[in-house]
Amino acid sequence: MTSPPKWIGQLLAKFCQPALWESIEGDLHELFLSDLNEMGKRKAKINYVFNAVAFLRYHRLRKHTKTQNNMVLLKNYLKVSVRDLKRNKTFATINLIGLVAGMTVSLLILQYVLFETSFDAHLDDSDRIYRVINDRYQNGELIQHGTITYPTIGPTMAADFPEVEAYTRMIPTFRNYVTYNNEQFLSSQSLYADKHFPSFFSVHFINGLSKNSLDGTYKIMLTESFAKKLIRNGSAMGDLVGQPIHLNGNGPFDITAVVKDPPANSHLQYEFLISYETFVELAGEGANSSWDWSDFYHYIKLKEDASMSAFNLKLADFGTRYFKRGEVSGGTEKFYLQPLLEAHLDSSMEYEIGQVTDGQMVWLMLAIAIFIILIAWINYINLNTSRAIQRAKEVGIRKSIGAVKGQIANQFLIETFVLNGIALALSILCVLFLQPVFNQLTGLELNLLTLLTAKVGVVSFPIILFLVLIGSLTIISLYPAFIVTRFSTQDILKGSFKLKGEIVWLKKGLVIFQFIIAVVLISASIIVARQINYMINQDLGFDMDKTMVLYAPSQNDFDSVFFNKIDLFKQEVSGLSGVKMVTASNRVFGSKMGRIFKIKSSADPEARNLTSNFINTDHDFTRLFGIGLAAGRAFEFTDHNLDGDKVKNILINESAVDLLKFNDPSEAVGRTIEFWGKNWTVVGVINDFHQLSLHEKIEPIIFIPYYSTYHGFSVKLESEATEGLTSAIQNVYEETFPGNYFDYFFLKDRYNQQYTEDIRLGKISNVFTFLSILIAVLGLYGLVVMTLVKKTKEIGMRKVLGANLSQLLILLSKDFLSLVLIAIAIGGPLSYFALIQWKSSFAYALDINVGLIAAASAVLILISILTIIFQTRKIAKNNPVESLRCE
Template identity: 40%
Template sequence: MEDNKKLLAIRLLTWFCPSKLLESIEGDLIEAYEDDLRRVGEATAKRRLLFNVIKFLRPGILLRHHFSFQLMQYAMLKSYWIIAIRNINKSKVFSTINILGLGIAIAAVLLIVQFVMFELSYDKFHTNFDRTYRITNDRFQNGQLIQHGTITYPTIGPTMAKDFPEIEMYTRLMPSGELNVKIGENIFQGEEAMFADEHFMSVFSFPMLAGDRVKALKEKYSLLITRKTAMRYFNVKDENFDAVVGKTVYWGLDTQPYTVTGVCDDIPENSHLQFNALVSYASLISPDDHGADDSWTWSDMRHYLVLAPGTDPKTLEAKFDDFSERYFKGDKVSGSIEKFYLQPLKEAHLYSNYEYDIAKTANGKAVWAMLIVAVFILIIAGINYINLTTSRALERAKEVGLRKVMGAVKSQLVRQFIFESVLVSLLAFIVAIILTQIVQHPFNQIIGGNLSWWVVLSQIEMKVKLLMLGTAAAAIIVSGFYPAFVLSSHQPITVLKGKFRHTTKGNVLQKGLVIFQFMSAAVLITGTIMVSQQIKFMNNSDLGININNTIIVESPERTSWDSTFIQRVESFKNELQTIDNVKSAATSNNIPGARLGRTFNVHLSDASSGPKYTMSFLGIDHSFVQTFDLKVVAGRGFETTDHHADFDQLQNAMVNVGATRLLGMKSPDEIIGRHVNFWGKNWTVVGVIPDYHQQGLKNAMEPMIFFPAYSTYYPTSIKIGSGDSKATLAQIEATFKKFFPDNVFQYSYLEDRYKSQYKDDNRFGQIVSIFTILAIIISCLGLIGLSSYTAIQRTKEIGIRKVLGASVMNVVSLLSIDFMKLILIATILSLPISYFVLERWLDGYAYKIRMEWLLFLLPVVLIVVIAALTMSFQIIKTALTKPADTLKYE
């Protein structure tokens, strides 16, 4: 017990020494103490022990010991370095495959992680990010969910803030469309703007460059613009944005000037709200207009809440049912059962499958799927490294045996092999950085962003950076640990006698890793094919409406509405049709591909006490049906006599087949001549048209009502032929400016706008395809290495077999059969995984492809063919080698 105390004293006195240095002196101190204990007694031995410890701790002695220790460490590292470089140089093919495979994998992971981290960084720059929520709203009619959106009534936010002390701040906003302004003689169009109340800049932390963020949106006719907009409107010099504050602009034909009260920095890409200008909410609803501001039926507002610190959002959300009952009294106020929920701001970008959403959104499942792809690629590359390194165990076994005979211990060998793993990883990382820089620009074009590692790292938290660094270090250590453990475990006697063989466990693990590798590749191939087929299906399916060769010309907003406007539009359309390549033209309050507004409480006029319904509505002119090749299935289409400049004089309406079914008609003909009530007036149904996909195939077709209308805010759809489109556009522009001279001519192709609905799907499909190809390349690099090494190991066996009469095909079968079995097992195991994952993915589409067996068989065939071609060169080369050369191989 006393001896243990003395030893503990030594350790305590030298606790601050480096652990390796302590090990080197501890033995000497203990040995001297025990010698003194025998010769001079315990008391003197203690004094001498203390003296020796103090003497050792003198700077000079400590420095000499420390210097000797550092020299030893340096020599060891130098030895590791020399051996690692020699092994890389000695096995150039395997080293190249390892470094290139890891390099490609790391480059792929870096690009994917860039994308994922950027998508996850949305809105985190706001000070109140963790406490900000937006209100979402579900509406139910007749027991059915009719709307799942972020759009609700003006009074919801302020009333909730009044009723619930848990709410610290709120803000309201509403999109205002494009801000088309006139400054002097200059007209500017296309700025994306929103109405926002005075609390907006307090709830959100967009940096201000000029003006007071608290007061900027308080007064009527106030305008807050971004840096880019200020530069465009006023050509700001030397970043002097204060000079912009107080400037006035004119919006549309409004004679009331709007005053610039503030300039904020450009909205970051990773903000779910994107705008170029904010117009004060007071400009939309004046303080004395209580009817609109207190409305419980006008549904156009989006509301955001900042909760007080410590508030449990779920507890607050549970109170919303009582709130709804208190103000909506079931469905008596709005005609719907209203349910309100809180969505965290952190989910607004990735998890927003809401109708009428003004947010910049992405598919959260797709983003996480990309991260899973990155993990698979990294695992595949790690498997390559493990398999290729352990497959060389026989060659390294002799080295290990000799080093153990010379006195090396297992820990030294493990450190040696871990060092080699780190060195290979570092070289691969250099390759990855080079590859990333080469492909960064094309990758940015695919994702539609402007990413780089500097951009991403500047927008993520330190703990996330440390997590990424730790994950990278762990991946290197894990991929290097198993080979290090295997290679350092060889028994020197067995190895030097030439009796070393791979263990059964080692073979099973290696085969298991190969199976996992190709199973992952097969799942990725299946996913790529399915995504491609779904996108192709959506792009090529019959929409029920002809959108081909259709040009959309933006509305002439800077034209006054009066009794002559309808005739002016008709003259404009008639003159367009005199252009050789123009077939027809029509105006409508929205275009195919866009989300329509909804009207509630629709019912047959003679059944006012019955159920009420919700339908989408579209204002169209009499040319719309013909322009889009819609066939009237009952009654007639609109005629010129159905239109009137006075809205109150409009009487006739059309519906689609879905609306007739919703209203209880057994056939479309039954509704002709019946009166339907919506917007508080009765309309006579004069025609029925077929259902068509107003939006893409991700959404179900809805019941629709069409009413005859014209407006200065209606775009024009122009159907053209197959002639010279450039010349046609020039003639259309000249005609537009002739009739609407004070407007900017802006156009787009309807097909492009329709396909933009699938932008996220196309982006996801492209990214998955690229990284699937990379995963296959990495897997094939590993297969090349394994098959090559297997062929080298069995060189003598091949020679003997050929001498005994084996043909080239026999040898090829011998070398490839084991690998092909593993690959077949991998592809078979991938089938249920692929089916499960893709079935969940397709659930997000209202219209989707059928998962036929051929779509699952194709990846199996592809993997087998790719693997066979990958192995064929080395295997056939080995099989063709002359027996005389192979038998003297060793």
């Protein structure tokens, strides 16, 4: 027979008046039985709990063992707590500063961590959505790791594996010119997506069709924010549906729907969605059925009972079956799934289309935040323990007039909650004040609401935070209470008691722990700063100073006058005063280049498939960027040809020389390699340079002298850009390429954006370092003060007996300094190994300099000595008469 949940009864029995309990329990049981008949087991149990809990509302029914006396005591505790805080202002301030700093930082970091870990959790079935990862191997080596893959993958998986419930495929598109009602708009980021996309990614419709919105060619769905840009006074968003719209001169497209913007914590961001079939129509049937067009992305939803690991095992065979170890695409293809919920925290994928961040960084932040609050609480424990001993008399008196252990503990609990409550309130104020600075640092729109609305799993975050707070506060307040209550009342009142050895060691251990963290953080921030400095000032092998990059005039016909147009533009801009030179290329440095997978070199007897980056440039490119030649010649105008088939000369970099098995640069010149179905002649070899940040290795690059409408212009200036010069360039651009937006960036800024995360880490670690030193030093200071108060008499006596100031200083500092030294002995090696780990994320990094860690430690020792001396001197210089008199 079903019985009511027992635990709640047991709990309630503790609170209810014993005389009434039996009747209450009986009544609850009776109601439970009748509920059981009417509504079934589950509902009856729930009702039972609700009914039971409801009893707690009525104080009349609750137990009153300590009766009114409790309130009086509580008031007394509060009064004593407040008085005590007032009397010991130093102590209270030290504790408060530490706690406020720790809590403020933790609250801010928690916002960041909760936001970064909340990505895509809002989607329906988010736990069953995966993205397809495609790793490519050639000759046993991993040549590409990413989500970019062939258009056939999603549909084939869906057909081959019954576990696949749904899939969607897409390809991103950037800088699209949208024409609506004779007005032109520029969109930065969108997707060509198949018809499964809207339901797959829980797209929320505002106006228009929800089914078949992306079915067929020339269909487009606008997001709310983009739709708002298009509508003019008087018309509503809904009016857009069914209207024609043009994209880059193609169309008309049919607006089938207006949908909600993807939330900020969505991995995929877009301004509109274009039907995938349009892409197939524009790019060719290969976008639908090719096994070697490799620019597509797939997401898969597995059925509820399917497991990812089992599915991944099956995929091992899938790669071999369709790609036959390199015959099809030039590489051995391996496929596996990654849960969408992990996608945002994985920044390792090449050619990423989603918003990603370094997950390790997020967890590191969380760990540091936890450490900072721990240090603050350790201070609290340490100071409180010392003080508890000073206040032992108060405890002794309480005990002798009949306080039991629990009541002594209550006193400490209340003090802790009062002080931490004040600290929490102050830190919330600090958070409100610091939020703009923090948001600028993270580049995110965060606020305290992020904390309130967040969820961890299914549990609301505020509840977790509350429980953690209560738990931690209880622990940190019970520790001093526990120590004091252990002494016998008599000993306390007589004043003849001493701290036990284990307690002293624990106290020292806590101080050591704090300083270990401080050492690690100081070393880290110095070394991170040095690495950032190194990366930004490193000679990259090309010159990106004062280089303005103009976006490609893509609204342009590739016709017989195209070359002349480009040349005319280059000449006119070069002619402007203040401009040195202009070049056109399909990419600039600092972003990933495209890749060629099936290269065969005439120098490789085994004729293997090889992979290299490529870039399309005009003949001025290497000269403008000051890239040196290792052998042969640079491009000349005659290397270009309007007919792409007739272009056959290429440049390669030194890394490509190695890849293609040429012995040295001069040997490569004049030799041929094969890709894209024809032979190419190497006319020159250029020096290696850092095409990407120093996180990345220098890779092989092939330069091809193609011209296309997707070439942007790099403009080298004589000096910093002036407004006059920019508008002069804009005039030429708009005259030569009507219908195109003039927009530019500076190459140096764009290139250094690759270091945004590193610079952020640097800034954050500075803040953390400052805080950890502040809190640790405050703690040390507090301990020194407490110890000296106890030693006042001893100092007086020593002085009377002839000790001088320096002897006293050494005597008093020695204990504390040894703690700091132990911390450094542990923290130093620890930071060394941590930083070695960090260094491995860079392809090019400075060695970790042990001297710097030593310097960091020295700084810490110096700060500690100053702290100790600052306080010790005061006491040591006192007139011994006063010290001896003090009681």
